[in-house]
Amino acid sequence: MDQPILSSEVQDAFLEQIFQQQKQAYLKQPNPSLAERKHWLKQLKTQLLKQQAEIARTISQDFGNRSQDETRLVELLPSIMGINYALKHLKHWMQPSKRHVGLLFQPAQAYVMYQPVGVVGIVVPWNYPLFLAIGPLCQALAAGNRVMLKMSEFTPDFSAYFQKLISEIFPSDLVQVITGDAVIAQKFTTLPFDHLLFTGATSIGKHVMQAAAQNLTPVTLELGGKSPAIIGSQADLVESIQRIAFGKCVNSGQTCVAPDYVFVPETQLERFIEHYQKTVHQFYPEISDNADYTTIINDRQYQRLKQYLDDAKQKGATIVPIYEQQDAQNRSLSHCIVYGVDSSMRLMQEEIFGPILPVITYKKIEDVVDHINLHPRPLALYYFGTQQQEQQYVLTHTHSGGVCLNETLVHVGQDDMPFGGIGSSGIGHYHGYEGFLTFSHAKSVFVRPQLSFMKFIYPPYGTKVQKMIYKWFLR
Incomplete structure (x- = not known):
């Protein structure tokens, strides 16, 4: 129009x-x-x-x-x-x-x-x-x-x-x-x-x-910002991947609360990549001419995402595209997993806002929290796992606008909860x-009836009533 x-x-x-x-x-x-x-x-x-x-x-x-x-x-x-x-x-x-x-x-x-x-x-x-x-x-x-x-x-x-x-x-x-x-x-x-x-x-x-x-x-x-997802030490990996993938796939990741990157226990990296690929393929068997698959909003955003991938590859990251085909003309960008990332890469410095998922491996949950706290406070944080002590550690040692435990995105749809960021988010x-x-x-409204004892505190000061007030209330 x-x-x-x-x-x-x-x-x-x-x-x-x-x-x-x-x-x-x-x-x-x-x-x-x-x-x-x-x-x-x-x-x-x-x-x-x-x-x-x-x-x-x-x-x-x-x-x-x-x-x-x-x-x-x-x-x-x-x-x-x-x-x-x-x-x-x-x-x-x-x-x-x-x-x-x-x-x-x-x-x-x-x-x-x-x-x-x-x-x-x-x-x-x-x-x-x-x-x-x-x-x-x-x-x-x-x-x-x-x-x-x-x-x-x-x-x-x-x-x-x-x-x-x-x-x-x-x-x-x-x-x-x-x-x-x-x-x-x-x-x-x-x-x-x-x-x-x-x-x-x-x-x-x-x-x-x-x-x-x-x-x-x-x-x-x-x-917005870079909202992290954390797969905890005792998480159900396959179930966690489904929920993370859904959060990343909706609107092709063009969501302010999309999982921006994910922490995975270092022993689980290969399984994560395998099951993440399978899950996204289940959502979208193909991306060409798929009415369910959201394309990137415009060429400027498409080129920005391609530049993130090129920059990461040049700096040593491994990129795992989930689909072989790319349709630049229609801006259908394949979902990608990226691992071996570091802080020098643009996709780890800026909000991704697209179907690219960096993966960071870790040994201890304390290392995850330290990493998150070294960066601007995110709009959302997602933790997956049933270990109560670990859940509470993440909740009490990080700041974010909102949190989902064992889920992504849906906290935004809860009408009885406030939605908003903190700091840079x-x-x-x-x-x-x-x-x-x-x-x-x-607006605060104070209503005084006709009867009032306020005159007892009016000047001149030093009266017996005033001294009694001090005695009873200044303690």
């Missing part, structure tokens, strides 16, 4: 116009009712369910190929589940939270009320363009906000379609989808939003945070109740 090319001045004016419209609409209706918020969410859900086929088709068109089942499983399903969860719990979330008042300040009441922050900006990446738009949109609307979403220029067909879809559900002063290139994205992040959520690369996240700082805009940064979190809180201002 081709979009008209507008001058930068017109684009800037349009962004500013939409922002001001939403700001004014928020000021006129600063605290939408429960019924209004539920109505917005139900409208969104209804249209997503109606448009499943077109959503999957346009996303597949942008990728070159992505299975419609994969889009339903990893984008539509969690989006609908998130909306359902918000609808079920929103009334409770909106209730003021009663708080304790100390004896010294009685009689009084205290509570926290949750207000919409105002106008929220959401920057959506290309790898999951529906789920990573609907997730934060759902929570921002549940919190009562106005929302502007900037879609990725690397998914032009879906972005244009989603813009049209949202315009048919919501007025522009409530939700507006913005398309356009990186210049538009940069301008978008300079708007004085009341909260800005960005999902994307760590390097770009730094620039987003700098832009937001000019307006003191609070940010939630959902970044992100700032803040959202999903479910934590998403509602992220897009709300928790």
Whole structure:
């Protein structure tokens, strides 16, 4: 779907116009009712369910190929589940939270009320363009906000379609989808939003945070990093491989929480390679003309991954391609195992974001933890094994945004758990109740009745009552 090319001045004016419209609409209706918020969410859900086929088709068109089942499983399903969860719990979330008042300040009441922050900006990446738009949109609307979403220029067909879809559900002063290139994205992040959520690369996240700082805009940064998988000393190797392979194969590894590399006991390397190859072949007997096999999003990303492999090979790594065929024209990149890696290789320095799995062997779990802690904190960590002491050692001696024990990816789909990174993998979190809180201002309210004993602490100081207060409370 081709979009008209507008001058930068017109684009800037349009962004500013939409922002001001939403700001004014928020000021006129600063605290939408429960019924209004539920109505917005139900409208969104209804249209997503109606448009499943077109959503999957346009996303597949942008990728070159992505299975419609994969889009339903990893984008539509969690989006609908998130909306359902918000609808079920929103009334409770909106209730003021009663708080304790100390004896010294009685009689009084205290509570926290949750207000919409105002106008929220959401920057959506290309790898999951529906789920990573609907997730934060759902929570921002549940919190009562106005929302502007900037879609990725690397998914032009879906972005244009989603813009049209949202315009048919919501007025522009409530939700507006913005398309356009990186210049538009940069301008978008300079708007004085009341909260800005960005999902994307760590390097770009730094620039987003700098832009937001000019307006003191609070940010939630959902970044990525190199999420490790660990096959523990007593893990079921075959079962662990199936779950790791699934996590790496979904979207051809173009997932921020995909297992980036894996630690394998040194005695198990050959078995790991053998069973990993078998498992991926079971998922995809071939990759040419396979409707289930997701291709790499664009030639730039395809060439980047090829460069990682060339760099690793030149520096002494062994590459085990799982398929003989490569289809550069259609960007079907074979899954690869890479072993004999070291820190000088690009694929061990940067997030891979593709179907390449480096393997590192180890003798002691302490060596694994030391390796992880020497590098930036990852968005996810995956441990496989039933040895409780080893599990707890990994949990308590590493930092990551989230953890799965004996599984990959699925923690992201749990609506009752916060999702977010730490350090280089992100700032803040959202999903479910934590998403509602992220897009709300928790306002403290102290209520004093007509009766008050505060006058006993007013000047002049040194009274008997004040001395009694010191005696009873300064201890």
